[in-house]
Every structure is written in structure tokens, then in C-alpha cells.
Amino acid sequence: MDETASRNCPECGGSLIVDEEHGERSCEACGLVVDTDEIDRGPEWRSFENGDNTEKSRVGAPRTPLLHDHGLSTEIDWRNRDAHGRALSARKRTQIERLRTWNRRTQAKDSKERNLIEALSEIDRMASALGLPGAIRRDASVTYRNALDDGLLPGRSIEGVSTAVVYIAARQADTPRSIEEVVHVSRIGRKEFTRTFRYLVRELDLELAPPDPRNYLPRFASALDLPDEVEYRANELLTVAMDAGKHSGKNPVGLAAAALYAAAQLTNVEVTQETVGDVTGVSEVTIRNRYRDLLETDGHSP
DNA sequence: CATTCGTGAAGACGAAT
């Protein structure tokens, strides 16, 4: 990808080569780096467009330097007058009319792209904090674009929609994160999240199956330092309960939490309802009720 | 004392009206 530049090295006079990968221009002969970052690689698009997901992730938002337009955009007055206040000719007027149109269009495009830059950055940040892989981030970005193109953004915050699409993408990929987890790495509260989430699902006609509680087990078991056997038995309990249809209508996170607690009891592993509840974000009461159900269904109470 | 268990009031939600 190297390309010989026209200028020469100020040190030794050798020809310069451009390293597009790093945006550097260096001397072929002496290796002197003449200037850096001459090539504008644009904002975040790259990890999104070409499939290479080679850890372009950033933590924290790279603030766009153009939060407002720095007065660079042009306003065209609505009055059809020239600088002296005289009326414009018909020919001049239609010309100005065209200018207005294009001015509006480019500004609309800019605002859309700025919106997208901000959103993609937030999606990446949250997905990273949640340990979600690149494929899911891309799915989330696609959903965000769809929402943006459908004009679903006005009235909702970028952060809210970004959070929702991350949650949706994780669920669709059978790598669900709980609402608590997602909200925890977001800047919005639970209330706004659920409102925005439902709104998106409805408006985009998304078909979202309820999360399989078993998909929560590995992470929760690991976070609770529970042995593999507990996780395995929890999986069994859930499978039995689901075959019996005892899971529908119940919070999948609560089921997973209760299954882990129940399995720990059955295998004589020490865990309290409180710690399970803290880690999973489920109340002790719910753990009690669910784990009672689970044991009963599996035949442990008579 | 720590943990578990059970309960009533209250909030959120989806479905039905």
C-alpha cells in the first residue's frame, strides 16, 4: 500500500513514502518521519465497514470536535433581497432557492452523521464494558441505523437508543445481558431504558424471543465462583422446568438466579440468597419463589 | 448472629375492554 510521494526528504533528499496504515510520511532512505496523521481516516466507520475487528475499540467517548458547527455553516436569509435591500431578479431568486435547498440538505446530512458518530461511539463503549464481541456491536449499529433512517430518533436521546440497541443485539445473539447490567454501563436510568426499548421493538417490528434463562448461567456462575457442577445442575433444573412450561411469564434472570441457588443447595455448596441476588440483580424473594418452583418441578419436595 | 422463610402492600407490565 505504499506510494511514493512527490516531495523529498528534508534531511537526506531521499524520496518519501506514505504509510497509509499509520498515517505517516517517512523517508525511504533515512527513515525520518516527516509528518504524522496527514491522512484523515475518518471517525469510527472503519471497524464497522471492513470486517476486520482487530480491536479498534476505545474506552470512553472520543468526543467529536464538532459538537456545534463553529459557525462554519451558512445561513441564508429568507428575504429575497440583496445586500443593498433591493429586490432580486427572478433568475437570481431561483438560484438562491437552489442554494437554500442544498444548504438544508447538507446540514441535515451533517447532523445525521454527527448523531451516528456519537451513537457508534457509545455503542462501542457499552458493548466493550459488557464484554460483547464485535459481531454484536455491528448488529447493534445496524439496528441503530435503521432507527435513524426511519426517523425514530426525534424525541429520544442518543444514549437511550444506543443502550437499547446494545441490549437488543445481545439478546438476538443469545448472549443476553440483563436490564440491570445494561443500564449500569449506560447513562440513562431503567425507566427511560425500558420505555425506549419497547418503543424500538414496536416501531421496528423486531421479533424478540424471551431470553433463555440458561444463557445467563455461565456468567453468573463464574461471577459467583460456583463450581461447574452447580452450573450443570442448574442447567438441568431449568431444562426440566422449561419442558414443564413453568418458566413462561417469569423473569428469565430470576429463573437463572434461582436455578443456581437451588443447584448449590443440592450439591452442598455454600451460597446465600443475598449474594446470588446481589450478583444477579434479583431480589431474595423472587429467588425463594422460583427456586421453590424449580425444586418442586424436579421432584424434591414430597 | 446469620440465614431462610412467608406475607401484605405497592409498583410495573401486558392483555383485555
Next chain:
DNA sequence: ATTCGATTTCACGAATG
């Protein structure tokens, strides 16, 4: 827009060890 039914959560006290 309101109501209804199921569920979850909170706060509390009792029982258990």
C-alpha cells in the same frame, strides 16, 4: 384510557441453625 391479573420488589417479622 382504564381495568385486570400475574409478577416482582420492598419492608417486616418469625423461624431456624
